[in-house]
Amino acid sequence: MVFALGPAARSAGYRLEAFESIGSTNAEALARARAGERGPLWLVTPQQTAGRGRRDRAWISPRGNLAASVVEVIDVAPPVAATLGFAAGLALEQALQAVSVEARLRSPDSTDTVFTLKWPNDVLAGGRKLSGILLEAELVASRQLAVVVGIGVNVVAAPEGTPYPAAALHALGIHVGAEELFGALSEAWARLRAVWDNGRGFGEIRRQWLERASGLGQPVSVRTGGAPLTGRFETIDDTGCLIVVTDDGAKVPVTAGDVYFGAAASSGAT
The missing domain is CATH 2.30.30.100 (SH3 type barrels.)
Structure with a gap:
């Protein structure tokens, strides 16, 4: 299976570049924005060797996990751009719900897992950290804001000894691949990015986020x-x-x- 955008993402004009392995999809996305990339563009890999979480913490992502970043240059103030992280959390939660349903249809032994959103940017599975979201932004030559939303998901493996207990989809009995999850994520992102609408729709994003809040x-x-x-x-x-x-x-x-x-x-x- 290969990485591919969902139909809604393609219709909305998103592009995709996949890597066998990369240091950091967020770092690559920011470098491209500085060089003139305006997006919307997804960068995705099943193996990230130098990933970062919040506060420059390392994000361990062995082969088979998902690391993806979407970059876009938009004309909004930084505080407004920051609220896009909540749309990202919602998109990932919806994608996880979709692929877990598919997994249960394929295998009756798959578990029914509850996914919740932990402020500000984590998705939990059964109360354990399944993913992280890192939003970064900087001004580019046009004085607009290059916004990068990085999303990492523990698909096949989760780190041990973390401050907050971690989980991986496979250990939870949800046997999907990074490629399948990314397809669902790109679909959900296209929908919720449109709802967010450069911050004008944050009220609706907030309402949906609170319904799923841990x-x-x-x-x-x-x-x-x-x-x-x-x-x-x-x-x-x-x-x-x-x-x-x-x-x-x-x-x-x-x-x-x-x-x-x-x-x-x-x-x-x-």
């Missing part, structure tokens, strides 16, 4: 490098900030940080 209404602890902020996860606001209600009733917006829910929030996990 930890909503639960105790939460957010670590940003200093003393942790603890309270209850109330919602995300219209800019995508996590809203934490503290014990004294204050509503604190959070723009970035490592988030832990439930028992992990109470135990002080790091």
